[in-house]
Amino acid sequence: MTLEMFLITAVKIGLVLFIILTAVAYLTYMERRVLAFIQVRLGPNRVGPFGLLQPLADGIKFIFKEDVIPNDVTRFIYILAPITALIPALMTFAVIPFGDRLEIFGKDISLYVTGFNVSLLFVFAMTSLGVYGIVLAGWSSNSKYSLFGGLRSSAQMISYELALSLSIVGVLIQVGSLDLVKIVEAQSGWYGMQWNVWAFQPLGFLLFFIAVLAETNRVPFDLPEAETELVGGFHTEYSSLKFAMFFMAEYAAMITASSMATVLFFGGWNGPGASADTWWAPLLGLLYFAIKVFAFLFVYIWIRGTLPRFRYDQLMDFGWKLLLPLAIFNIVFTATWKFLFHYYDLAQYLPGWMSGK
Amino acid sequence: MFDAITNYFSNLTPEHYFFFLFAIVAIASALEVVMQRSPLYSAVALIFTMAALAANFVLLKAQFLAAIQIIVYAGAIIVLFVFVIMLLNVRAEESRLDRFTALRWIAAPSAIVLFAGAFAAIRFSNLDTLAPSPTAAAAGTTERIAEVMFTKYLLPFEAASVLIMMAIVGALVLAARAKEYDAELSGIENQEVPPKPEPEAQPEEVEVS
Numbered sequence: 309m310t311l312e313m314f315l316i317t318a319v320k321i322g323l324v325l326f327i328i329l330t331a332v333a334y335l336t337y338m339e340r341r342v343l344a345f346i347q348v349r350l351g352p353n354r355v356g357p358f359g360l361l362q363p364l365a366d367g368i369k370f371i372f373k374e375d376v377i378p379n380d381v382t383r384f385i386y387i388l389a390p391i392t393a394l395i396p397a398l399m400t401f402a403v404i405p406f407g408d409r410l411e412i413f414g415k416d417i418s419l420y421v422t423g424f425n426v427s428l429l430f431v432f433a434m435t436s437l438g439v440y441g442i443v444l445a446g447w448s449s450n451s452k453y454s455l456f457g458g459l460r461s462s463a464q465m466i467s468y469e470l471a472l473s474l475s476i477v478g479v480l481i482q483v484g485s486l487d488l489v490k491i492v493e494a495q496s497g498w499y500g501m502q503w504n505v506w507a508f509q510p511l512g513f514l515l516f517f518i519a520v521l522a523e524t525n526r527v528p529f530d531l532p533e534a535e536t537e538l539v540g541g542f543h544t545e546y547s548s549l550k551f552a553m554f555f556m557a558e559y560a561a562m563i564t565a566s567s568m569a570t571v572l573f574f575g576g577w578n579g580p581g582a583s584a585d586t587w588w589a590p591l592l593g594l595l596y597f598a599i600k601v602f603a604f605l606f607v608y609i610w611i612r613g614t615l616p617r618f619r620y621d622q623l624m625d626f627g628w629k630l631l632l633p634l635a636i637f638n639i640v641f642t643a644t645w646k647f648l649f650h651y652y653d654l655a656q657y658l659p660g661w662m663s664g665k
Numbered sequence: 666m667f668d669a670i671t672n673y674f675s676n677l678t679p680e681h682y683f684f685f686l687f688a689i690v691a692i693a694s695a696l697e698v699v700m701q702r703s704p705l706y707s708a709v710a711l712i713f714t715m716a717a718l719a720a721n722f723v724l725l726k727a728q729f730l731a732a733i734q735i736i737v738y739a740g741a742i743i744v745l746f747v748f749v750i751m752l753l754n755v756r757a758e759e760s761r762l763d764r765f766t767a768l769r770w771i772a773a774p775s776a777i778v779l780f781a782g783a784f785a786a787i788r789f790s791n792l793d794t795l796a797p798s799p800t801a802a803a804a805g806t807t808e809r810i811a812e813v814m815f816t817k818y819l820l821p822f823e824a825a826s827v828l829i830m831m832a833i834v835g836a837l838v839l840a841a842r843a844k845e846y847d848a849e850l851s852g853i854e855n856q857e858v859p860p861k862p863e864p865e866a867q868p869e870e871v872e873v874s
Contacts, residue, residue: 385709426807429732433719436740440712443744447705447751455751462748466741486729486807 320421324401332559333363339609346613370552378449378545385448390546390553393441396434397560403427404567405489407577407594411587419577419590426486431568432473435523438561439465441554442525442542449545457541460531460620467627468522468529474635475515478642479504479572492576496583503575508645511638513573515631520565522627525558527612531620566604567597574600684724691717708746715739729807 337352337359344351353359377386407419424430439462446458480486482504483494495503505513522529538544543554570576577593618626690713697710715738722731814822 382705385705388709424728426728426732429729429736433732433735433740436736436744437712439740439744440747443747443751444709447747459748459751462744466744466748469740 316415316417317421320417321402324406324421325398328398328401328560328563329556331563332556333367335559335562335605336366336555337363338605339612342606342609343613346610367552370549373548375548375550378451380450381545382448382450385444386545387550389441389445389448390550390557391441392444393438393557394553394560396437396441397557397564400431400434400564401560401567403430403488404564405492405571405576406567406597408582408590410590419594420489423487423489427488428476428480428486428491428572431488431564435561435564436469438557441557445546445554446542449542451545453539453544454542457538457544460538461525461542464522464525464529464531464623464627467624468519468631471515471627471631471635472519472523474632474639475512475519476572477635477639478509478512481639481642481646482509488571488576492571492578495575496578503573503578505573509573509638509642511634512642513569515635515638516573517569519627519631520569521608521611522623524561524565526562526608528615528618529623530617531623562605562608563601566601566608569604570597570600680724684721687717687720687724691721704750705747708743708750711746712739712743715743727806729810 340362341351341359351359352362355361355365377383402421403423405418405420405423409416409418411417442461442465443458446454446456446461449455479491483491485491485494491504498507521527525531543551546554577590577597579593579596582589582593582596694710694713694717698707698714701707701710715734719731719734719739722728722734
C-alpha cells in the first residue's frame with residue numbers, strides 16, 4: 309500500500325463520515341418537519357431559515373447538558389453501551405457502494421470506501437452487533453423500564469433478523485455474488501432500470517422492508533421504547549452525549565437500511581444515463597443513489613406518522629408465523645426459477661420480454 | 666541472540682503486526698471470559714474474543730468465515746447468552762461459583778495436559794516445513810466452502826442439519842410441557858378452580874327466507 313493509496317482512503321473515510329453524520333443530523337430535522345406537516349403543524353422553523361439550523365442547536369444542547377450517571381448502574385457497561393451502539397452503525401458505511409468509479413486528476417477512484425467479496429455479509433455482521441448496545445444499556449441501567457426495553461428489543465431483533473437475512477437470499481441466488489458492487493452492477497440492464505425489485509424479487513423486497521422496520525426499532529415495531537408503557541425504554545437512564553449516541557446510532561441504522569434497500573433492490577447508483585461513458589455519469593449515479601435513499605427515509609417517516617404500534621404478541625406472531633414462511637417460500641421459488649432458466653435454459657421457448665434478458 | 670530477534674522483527678510485514686495485535690486481544694479476552702466473576706462480563710469478553718478471531722480470519726484471506734463468525738457467534742449465540750443472563754438472577758449465580766472447589770483441582774491438571782498436547786502437536790509435526798498450498802489463498806472464499814460442503818462433506822452437513830432440527834423439535838416439546846406445568850401449578854394455588862362457565866346455548870338461527 310503506497311502513501312497515495314493510504315491518503316486517498318483516509319480522505320474517503322473522512323468524507324463519508326462527515327456526510328453520514330451530517331445526514332443523521334438533518335434526518336432528525338426532516339423527521340420532525342415531515343411529521344409536523346402530516347399532523348398539520350409547522351415543526352421547528354425558528355432557528356435559521358426554515359429552521360435549518362435546528363440540528364446544530366440540538367447538537368450544542370446535547371454536548372453542554374449535564375452528563376448524569378445514576379448511582380446504582382453497572383458503571384463500565386453503562387458507559388460502554390452507547391459506544392457499542394454507535395460504532396457498528398457507522399462501520400457499515402465502509403462497504404456501501406454509493407457510486408461507480410470516477411476519474412479525478414487522471415486517477416481512477418471508486419466512490420465507496422472499500423469493497424470486498426463478502427461485503428453484504430459484513431453489513432449484516434455489523435447490524436447484528438448493534439443489538440448489544442441496546443441490551444447492555446438495558447441491563448446495566450439497573451432500572452426496570454430499561455431492562456424491559458432491552459429484553460424486548462433483543463427478542464425482537466433476534467426474531468426479525470431471521471426473516472431479514474432470508475429475505476435477501478432471493479437476490480443472492482439471482483445475482484450469484486455477496487459483493488455489493490457486483491449486486492449493483494448486475495442491475496444495470498434495461499437502460500439502467502433492471503432493478504431486483506421488479507426483476508424478480510417484489511416479495512423479497514416487501515419482506516426485507518418490513519423486517520428492516522423491526523430491526524431499526526421504528527414504528528410500528530418500536531416496542532423497545534414504547535413511551536406509554538416503558539418511559540424511554542432502554543435509554544431511560546441516559547442523558548447528554550450518551551443519549552445522543554443512541555439517537556445517532558438509530559438514525560445511522562435508518563440510513564444504512566435505506567442504502568441497503570437501494571443497493572439490493574433498487575439498483576444502487578443505476579438509473580437513466582448513469583452508465584453512460586461521460587465524465588459526469590458517476591456523479592449522476594451518486595445523485596440517483598441519494599434520491600433513492602431519501603425516498604426510503606421519507607417512507608419511514610410517513611409510516612411513523614400513519615401506523616399505530618403493534619402489540620407484543622402480534623409482533624412475534626407476525627415475525628415467526630408470517631414473514632419467516634413467506635421468506636422461505638421466496639427462496640424456494642427463486643431457486644426453482646433460477647434452476648429451470650439457468651440450467652435448462654427454458655428462456656429459449658419464451659418470448660424475449662419474459663425471460664428477463 | 667539479539668541478532669536473531671532483530672532479524673525476526675525486520676522480516677515482519679504489517680500483516681504480522683496485525684496478527685499479533687488480534688492474537689493478543691483474543692487470548693487476553695479469552696482469559697477474561699474464564700476469570701471474570703460476573704457472567705455478563707464473561708459474555709462481553711467472549712464477544713471480543715470472537716471479533717479478534719474474525720479479524721485473524723480476514724488476515725488469512727477467509728473473509729466469508731470471518732463474517733459468519735461475527736454473524737453466528739457474536740450476533741446470535743452470545744446475544745442469547747446475554748439474554749439468559751439478564752433473565753436469571755445474576756447476583757445469585759456469582760456466589761454459587763465458590764462451591765465448585767473440586768472442579769478447580771480437576772481444572773489445573775486438565776489445562777496442563779491440554780497445553781502439553783498442543784505443544785507436542787506443534788513441536789513434533791511438520792507444520793513449519795509445510796509449504797503453503799497454491800489453493801490456500803482461495804480456501805476461504807464462499808465458492809470454495811460451498812463446493813467442499815456440498816460434495817466432500819455433504820453427509821456431515823446434512824447430519825448437522827438433522828441435529829438442529831431435533832433440537833428445535835425438543836425445544837417445542839419442552840415449551841408445550843412448560844405450559845401444561847403452569848396450568849397445573851395455577852390449579853394447585855387456588856384449590857377451587859372455578860369451572861368454566863358453560864357456553865350459552867346458541868339460539869338456533871332462524872332461517873329467513
